[in-house]
Amino acid sequence: MKNDQTKIPQATAKRLPLYYRFLENLYAxxxxxxxxxxxxxxxxxxxxxxxxxxxxxxxxxxxxxxxNVNYLLSFFRKTLDQDELTKVALVGVGNLGTAFLHYNFSKNKNTQIVMAFDVDENKIGTNVGGVPVYHLKDFKEVIDSDVTVAILTVPSAAAQKIADQLVEAGIQGILNFTPARLDVPETVRVHHIDLTVELQSLVYFLKHYPV
Ligand code: ATP
Structure with missing residues (x-):
């Protein structure tokens, strides 16, 4: 299956989770x-x-x-490794981070935030949405070896330094919610979601390309 996956173009691969979610709802x-x-x-x-x-x-x-919905679902499950639980870390337990911890992808049983990190002493040692919050300086020591993905919801000025630290600790994928463009080694994948840009872009398209 892994070999088959390499033949799927990246643009197609990016749409898989979208198809998968819709098909799951259909199946349900x-x-x-x-x-x-x-x-x-x-x-x-x-x-x-x-x-x-x-x-x-x-x-x-x-x-x-x-x-056939069933055929597609079982294909996607295998391709997206949805049979396995992907454990995720979150860095930055602010407003957005806290929302993610409460949400915690509960409709998708296959990805879960299992630990969170911050530098604010008031947050360290607490549980947010059932997820323990640790000090970022201890990242390398406390991170589970099977956590390879991190969500970044910190102020943008801190993002690059934190990304360096995550990469150093073995994180391979970063979902970056800060406006900062991150510089990482080629072996690390960053997906960037800048909510402000997305919203502005939507407003722009509505104005200039009305449907
Ligand atoms: P809040 O209202 O809790 O401050 P916010 O989303 O408005 O949330 P931000 O300033 O964006 O606040 O910070 C988001 C989170 O990132 C906060 O919990 C903050 O403590 C944390 N944070 C700030 N700097 C760092 C850092 N260098 N490393 C890790 N976390 C950090």
Missing amino acids: SGKQRVSSTELSEAVKVDSATIRRDFSYFGALGKKGYGY
Whole structure:
């Protein structure tokens, strides 16, 4: 399966979690098949792209039938390693960090924030949403060896220094919610989500490209 995965283009791979979440909901509601048009409307990806994406998984939709939801789900589960629990660390237990700790991806049983870090003495030693908060200076000592992903919700001025520390401790993936552009070794993957930019971009598109 790992070998198959390398053949999937990155753009397709990025859409997998989107498809996966929608299909899980479909499955939960008892639907056994779905057409590319239905999927397209739900996930806002054009149906030609969906058909091309799915052809990489060997899922060829049948005309008038669509795709088998169960087949797709089991494929995605394997490809996204959804059979395994991915443990995640969070750094920065401020407003956004606290919200994530309470949310903790509870609808997705396969990713979970298991430890949090901060430098504020008032937060260290507490539990937020059931997740223990440690001092960042102890990151390397307390981090579980199977935690390879970290969410960064710290002030942007602190982000690079913290990223260096995380990388040094063996973190391989960072979900960066700060506006800072992070400089990391090539072996580390950073996904950047700047909520302010996303919101401004939406407002811009609404104004200039009305639907
Ligand atoms: P709050 O209202 O709790 O301060 P906030 O989201 O408005 O939250 P920010 O200034 O963005 O506050 O900081 C987010 C969190 O990051 C805070 O909990 C803060 O203590 C923590 N933080 C600040 N600097 C660092 C650092 N160098 N390392 C780790 N955490 C830090």
